[in-house]
Amino acid sequence: MKQRLRSFWGWGLADETLPEVYISEFKRMVQLAFGLNSVDETPPPRLEELSLRTPGFSLPSDLKSFCTQETYDRASHTYGKSFRDMIRAINRKFDNPPDYVAYPSTEEEIAALMRFCAEKRIALIPYGGGSSVVGGVEQPRGNHYEGSISCDMVNFDKIIRVNEKSRTARIQAGIYGPAMEAGLKPFGLTIRHFPQSFEFSTLGGWIATRAGGHFATLYTHIDEFVQSL
Numbered sequence: 526m527k528q529r530l531r532s533f534w535g536w537g538l539a540d541e542t543l544p545e546v547y548i549s550e551f552k553r554m555v556q557l558a559f560g561l562n563s564v565d566e567t568p569p570p571r572l573e574e575l576s577l578r579t580p581g582f583s584l585p586s587d588l589k590s591f592c593t594q595e596t597y598d599r600a601s602h603t604y605g606k607s608f609r610d611m612i613r614a615i616n617r618k619f620d621n622p623p624d625y626v627a628y629p630s631t632e633e634e635i636a637a638l639m640r641f642c643a644e645k646r647i648a649l650i651p652y653g654g655g656s657s658v659v660g661g662v663e664q665p666r667g668n669h670y671e672g673s674i675s676c677d678m679v680n681f682d683k684i685i686r687v688n689e690k691s692r693t694a695r696i697q698a699g700i701y702g703p704a705m706e707a708g709l710k711p712f713g714l715t716i717r718h719f720p721q722s723f724e725f726s727t728l729g730g731w732i733a734t735r736a737g738g739h740f741a742t743l744y745t746h747i748d749e750f751v752q753s754l
């Protein structure tokens with residue numbers, strides 16, 4: 526399931542905008558709550574406004590084919606989706622983007638990335654849906670590393686095997702919630718893990734963060750559904 530372009534600065538899709546009436550009503554509510562005569566509105570950032578620093582290192586040729594330094598990719602992998610992240614993005618503060626974003630499609634490509642990063646002291650950060658609210662997908666600051674690569678797992682989106690008898694499945698880590706449920710449905714199965722970020726988060730991200738499916742009852746934590754990694 527290919528996704529439409531995501532917003533590089535906030536939650537949701539790039540072409541989704543709020544109806545004008547929501548914005549005016551929200552402004553009215555803030556005015557009333559704080560006794561203000563008017564409220565200034567900051568328009569969302571546009572890609573053309575950003576000038577990201579140049580990558581601090583170059584890539585060997587075997588990594589170039591699946592890594593990019595495009596502004597959209599680097600900006601959209603700079604932050605997660607917490608309130609603090611939104612504020613920094615709305616303020617056009619993209620001062621610490623990853624040097625590159627990698628989109629590997631094979632385990633060999635991930636291994637090649639790991640070898641390069643270990644050798645050159647570069648931080649390699651797995652990126653699932655980027656819905657982290659605790660800085661988990663952010664690049665490290667300081668001089669401990671020579672730079673960073675955000676490793677987007679989006680191409681690892683397959684359900685490899687389903688065993689209907691034992692009701693287990695082998696699934697790649699980068700699959701998004703809706704795609705996984707759609708793939709299991711024909712077998713009459715569900716993971717039954719529904720975090721509020723379901724639409725834009727991945728199996729690998731859920732497991733790495735030990736997510737809780739707050740839209741379901743009883744067994745809701747991802748730990749309860751994982752047989753092995």
Ligand SMILES: Cc1cc2nc3c(=O)[nH]c(=O)nc-3n(C[C@H](O)[C@H](O)[C@H](O)COP(=O)(O)OP(=O)(O)OC[C@H]3O[C@@H](n4cnc5c(N)ncnc54)[C@H](O)[C@@H]3O)c2cc1C
Pocket residue numbers: 605606607650651652653654655656657658661662678698699719720721722723725726727728729730731732733734735736737738739740
């Ligand atoms: C609107 C909203 C609602 C939310 N609702 C919930 C909720 O109901 N329950 C809940 O628990 N959380 C919730 N969260 C937090 C977040 O969605 C979860 O932490 C989710 O599990 C992150 O998944 P992700 O794929 O987006 O991972 P990312 O944000 O991309 O990554 C999170 C961490 O996991 C690591 N990681 C990602 N993929 C891999 C991988 N394949 N291998 C190794 N490490 C990896 C990253 O490096 C990072 O450290 C919510 C967040 C938002 C913005």
